[in-house]
Amino acid sequence: MAGAGELVSGAVAGGDLIDRRPNAARRPRNRQRIATSAVVRPAILPRRRAIASAALAALPIPTRPPMNPAPAAVLIRPAAAEDRTALLALLAETFADTWREQLTAQAIADYHERQVAERFVAAQWPRFVVAQIDGEVLGFAHRDGGFVDALHVAARGRRRGVARALMDTLETAMRAEGLTLASLETDTFNTGSQALYLALGYREVARYPDEEWNSGLTTIRYEKPL
Numbered sequence: 474m475a476g477a478g479e480l481v482s483g484a485v486a487g488g489d490l491i492d493r494r495p496n497a498a499r500r501p502r503n504r505q506r507i508a509t510s511a512v513v514r515p516a517i518l519p520r521r522r523a524i525a526s527a528a529l530a531a532l533p534i535p536t537r538p539p540m541n542p543a544p545a546a547v548l549i550r551p552a553a554a555e556d557r558t559a560l561l562a563l564l565a566e567t568f569a570d571t572w573r574e575q576l577t578a579q580a581i582a583d584y585h586e587r588q589v590a591e592r593f594v595a596a597q598w599p600r601f602v603v604a605q606i607d608g609e610v611l612g613f614a615h616r617d618g619g620f621v622d623a624l625h626v627a628a629r630g631r632r633r634g635v636a637r638a639l640m641d642t643l644e645t646a647m648r649a650e651g652l653t654l655a656s657l658e659t660d661t662f663n664t665g666s667q668a669l670y671l672a673l674g675y676r677e678v679a680r681y682p683d684e685e686w687n688s689g690l691t692t693i694r695y696e697k698p699l
Contacts, residue, residue, distance in 0.1 A: 547604050547605075548604070548605050548606070550603060551599075554598070556598065556613075560601070560610070563610065563612070566628065576686055577688045580686050580688045604635045606633065606635070611627045611629055611633075619652040621655065626639075644697075655699055657675070660691060661680070667693065675697040677694070680692065680693050681694075
């Protein structure tokens, strides 16, 4: 059995040396360590703080990143003669990314041979309303009384409020003329336009074959009280 003041290696400590001397025997060492620390810290900490303060002062002050600019406003205006080139380009884009894959080869050939887009723009552009952002024409719409005959938006104008702004303009003009019902058509494959019209308050009232394209498509008719 070890006597007082001896160091014993204990298995509980995993082979580490455990000091089992009486407390009185350990106090002088603790007091010396405390005393030494009391002498060192007042001399060292102020200098460390001074060095840290100087280092922080030398760091560049972070600046707040610039806020994202507000989205450009959509301008709706009547179409002008100089818009015809942009209108034809827009029709070519929407035909390619919306309609081409749904049509037969014969329907596509007929569309180009009969110059459907060119004749439509030439005859109706004075009745179009166009949407532009930062000076670029990104959409247009056309109506015949209370029927929305055309709504086209370029890919760069989608999800930017262009379609809604055009539809709001047409509906406002209908109300000004005393009309109480707006109507329009789209095809079953065009789920994007269906979602838009439903969000604007239109409701499906009928479905029937789309005979315009002769491609086995189905047309949905929507109506909305004004």
